[in-house]
Amino acid sequence: MSSTAPMTQQGRVLAGHNRISTQALTSLARAAAADALGVEANDVRADWSDDDGLLALSLVSPIRIPPLGSVLRNPERVAIFGGSIRDRAAAAKSVILDTVMELSGAQLSRVDIRISGTAVSERGRVL
Template sequence: MSLPAVRPLAGHNRISTQALTSVARAAAAEALGVAAQDVRADWNDDGGLLALSLVTPIAVPSLTSVLRDPHRVAALGGPIWDRAVAAKAQILRRVTELSGAQLSRVDIRISGASVTDGGRVR
């Protein structure tokens, strides 16, 4: 038994800038280990495609935990630079997957560090 063909309906589907921004903030938060509310996202036209600019902190282990276990940096994905570069592709892929929007690029500016595990040095 075959399913009947679905005929597209006339009309328009649009995703608001606010919805795209929410998706981008969530994708960046997921990729960089921070809260979505701490991520700022802006959009620009890039030759008909969307260019995403992000300003965000990035999760880092406490210095105490790195002294105890130097592999903590590698466990988070390596140095901040490497993680930001890898996050660009991940964010682009995730935003496209969730929204269907065509992005030309993702630019990330790291605005700070969010320490992921606390504890004071004594």
């Protein structure tokens, strides 16, 4: 990704290009997804595709869940974790999209998430 917009420094306009490598953009997407889904970044796979000139991000990741025994004893644990897996994945899409666009300056058209498994945790995270 590159940007050709002029930049200013002490009143001067500086011409040039800024480039963000695909690897850097992928690392950013993996970190944003890991944060939103409550897992480690190295557990997230990110792929890019062209969507009519914009970037489409496809993610494959596990998602953190509470221990099932604790949910059976206290169904409120699902709410502590942010709701159902489906609801959390849907909410994570916009968080990931906004984070990647804000930090990289890239224009994304969409984020697709495929949940590949679960990671059990005792404590919930506020999303």
